Amino acid sequence: MSLDQWHHIGSIALLCTGLYIVISRDNLVKKMMGLNIFQVAVIFFYVTMGKVTGGTAPIIPADAHGHEVLYSNPIPHVLMLTAIVVGVATTALGLSLIVRIQEAYGTAEEDEIVRLDLEEIG
């Protein structure tokens, strides 16, 4: 493991923190925050791969002729734009599900919901 790979190590650290929040916390809103952190980690993994040293943002200046300007790779940026927008759509859907769960069960804590369900069966 070398420190040249710091960008991957950072993304993976964020990813593991997000996953930890999702699987260890009982509060459903907290789980959605963890899911968002997980998503940002994946976005970082892609965006750091698109960076070129000495490159600039992929916007062509008006006076550019040919290839003398070095740009960072635009493809990861495009893919991650889609991911962010889809991410907020899933967040909105998840949060509205939590609101419905709160209305039906009176709580947004996972272990209490499971307990209420088990009481209903047994």
Place this chain on the structure above:
Amino acid sequence: MPIEALLFVLLVVLALAIAHMRDLFAAAMLFSIFSLLSAGMFTLMDAVDVAFTEAAVGAGISTVLILGTLALTSNEERNGPFRLTPLLVCLGLGATLIYGTRDLPVYGDPGAVVHHHVAPEYIEGSHNIHIPNVVTTVLASYRGYDTFGETTVVFTAGLGVLLLLGGAARRRDPEEEAAPQATSEVTS
């Protein structure tokens, strides 16, 4: 190491603070700061389009949605027991992933394979059709169907939210709604 590495440490500290916080309102605010800081880092990494989308959507809309949910649910997270298994799972996953990324290119390597596939073509094409922003060209033209699929997903999600929350006013007092039905059954 560049400044981004230091900012990454700050991001991880913020994420850990969110995991630790029991006050969900404070956690939501930290989450907003987390998104804003990551937007700044995207600017440093030349991804300006991703940066302003993240600033608008992550720090703005997501935080507002979370705050709205907190207003309808509870503001405080209950203190749960400490569990060892999730921690071990995450550490194991992290170690495996770091082992798996060891032979990937280093940060900013201009010779990396990703930069020599279709990216030069896209930049060249964007120059030829006189659209200055290459990301716009790829998003709307080269990968237009991707964007179409994305809008479909957003539409479906919006429809789902409307269906889930649409009848909220009717559900508020189910007794009042059930009462007239019962009387009508009796009269018939």
